[in-house]
Amino acid sequence: MKIPFSPPFVDQDVINEVVDTLESGWITTGPKVKALEEEVCKLTHAPRALAVNSWTSGAILILKWFGVKEGDEVIVPAYTYSATALAVLHCGATPVMVDVKDDFTIDPEKVKAAITSKTKVIMPVDIAGLPCDYDAVNDIVNDPSIKNLFTATSENQEKLGRILVLSDAAHSVGALYKDKQTGVWADITIFSFHAVKNITTSEGGAICINLPKPFDNDAEYATMRLWTLNGQTKDAFTKSQGGGSSWKYDIVFQGLKVNMPDVCAAIGLAQIRKYTSQLMEERKRVAERYHSFFSQKNWAQLPIIKDSDRTSCYHLYALRMNDITEEQRDKMMEHIADKGVSVNVHFIPMPMLTLFKDLGYNIENYPVAYNNYSREISLPIYPQLTDADVDYICNVIEEAYQKVI
Ligand SMILES: *Cc1c(COP(=O)(O)O)cnc(C)c1O
Numbered sequence: 175m176k177i178p179f180s181p182p183f184v185d186q187d188v189i190n191e192v193v194d195t196l197e198s199g200w201i202t203t204g205p206k207v208k209a210l211e212e213e214v215c216k217l218t219h220a221p222r223a224l225a226v227n228s229w230t231s232g233a234i235l236i237l238k239w240f241g242v243k244e245g246d247e248v249i250v251p252a253y254t255y256s257a258t259a260l261a262v263l264h265c266g267a268t269p270v271m272v273d274v275k276d277d278f279t280i281d282p283e284k285v286k287a288a289i290t291s292k293t294k295v296i297m298p299v300d301i302a303g304l305p306c307d308y309d310a311v312n313d314i315v316n317d318p319s320i321k322n323l324f325t326a327t328s329e330n331q332e333k334l335g336r337i338l339v340l341s342d343a344a345h346s347v348g349a350l351y352k353d354k355q356t357g358v359w360a361d362i363t364i365f366s367f368h369a370v371k372n373i374t375t376s377e378g379g380a381i382c383i384n385l386p387k388p389f390d391n392d393a394e395y396a397t398m399r400l401w402t403l404n405g406q407t408k409d410a411f412t413k414s415q416g417g418g419s420s421w422k423y424d425i426v427f428q429g430l431k432v433n434m435p436d437v438c439a440a441i442g443l444a445q446i447r448k449y450t451s452q453l454m455e456e457r458k459r460v461a462e463r464y465h466s467f468f469s470q471k472n473w474a475q476l477p478i479i480k481d482s483d484r485t486s487c488y489h490l491y492a493l494r495m496n497d498i499t500e501e502q503r504d505k506m507m508e509h510i511a512d513k514g515v516s517v518n519v520h521f522i523p524m525p526m527l528t529l530f531k532d533l534g535y536n537i538e539n540y541p542v543a544y545n546n547y548s549r550e551i552s553l554p555i556y557p558q559l560t561d562a563d564v565d566y567i568c569n570v571i572e573e574a575y576q577k578v579i
Pocket of ligand 1: 227228229231254255257258299342344345367368378379
């Protein structure tokens with residue numbers, strides 16, 4: 175038996191939507207991107223959504239839009255995919271890493287302690303599809319003494335008057351916090367549509383814009399859209415529509431070039447239409463089947479897929495083994511691989527990676543992140559897995575544990 179970790183979901187609807195794009199005569203940013211953005215708003219109830227070519231480029235765009243630059247600090251969890259901190263480095267600013275809680279999400283107490291007058295943004299992460307504690311993070315940025323400390327150095331910082339909450343929701347499209355979708359809990363929420371994520375456009379992402387007054391989310395959408403297109407006032411699709419002066423455009427500021435092509439949007443469009451009714455339900459089936467097996471094992475710590483405030487969108491099934499070392503976990507993974515099951519670890523904490531070690535980050539300062547990492551194995555979870563596949567995986571994991579311990 176060979177079980178891949180996270181193959182993309184490609185059915186006839188996805189193929190038809192892509193072929194329709196190819197045959198339409200328009201393959202880059204145009205009607206499919208617009209339709210995908212509308213579907214994201216329909217799903218999340220975010221006021222506006224802007225498609226981009228990756229989560230990473232979306233995060234860089236937002237940090238630049240907010241005027242984050244050298245000398246500024248952005249608070250991120252130590253336990254995340256490196257893109258969270260890399261986006262900050264790309265703007266010349268400093269990622270300030272804080273430890274996480276046992277549930278993998280950022281620890282609000284640690285966030286509070288890390289705030290200085292240089293803090294411009296907090297980037298919590300909805301790890302595995304489980305939302306972070308949004309109320310706690312929002313309370314921090316709205317706390318009068320913390321607002322007082324905030325020193326605006328750009329027009330948008332002036333306008334917001336406090337630290338921006340930029341949610342790394344790369345994993346959490348469709349997840350719920352207090353019965354509302356991710357996308358409406360932070361000022362800005364960014365989903366990833368990378369190939370392994372719950373909804374994919376092969377590469378891509380969506381920025382949900384949910385800024386408070388006096389921001390006008392429609393106007394900010396228009397500005398951010400220019401940011402995706404080199405600061406050019408007319409996109410290629412508008413120019414292609416013809417008319418006497420349709421060729422004329424202006425470059426109004428130094429933007430990026432990070433727009434999503436229609437041919438990619440088509441993949442995600444076919445998926446998002448059946449996401450909550452079908453694709454997420456299938457993920458839930460897999461998660462619950464794992465739960466019923468591993469809840470019988472006293473050596474297993476189950477990931478949270480639902481608690482009083484939060485419902486996961488089942489992006490990862492992050493199983494942990496109690497009382498196990500990193501070396502034993504690695505040995506388990508070898509055995510699992512030998513049995514044809516692809517598993518992963520989410521994540522190697524950033525302070526353990528060369529770039530961040532060289533910058534002076536030290537894993538010893540993040541004991542919970544290390545503990546989570548050392549005991550974790552992410553199991554395959556996606557709609558195409560049959561119940562028999564899941565049972566096979568469960569037995570392989572059990573066998574690997576018994577063999578190593
Ligand atoms: C996948 C991922 C990203 C990066 O997404 P891209 O679309 O590949 O740029 C960022 N953060 C987390 C937590 C991720 O898992």
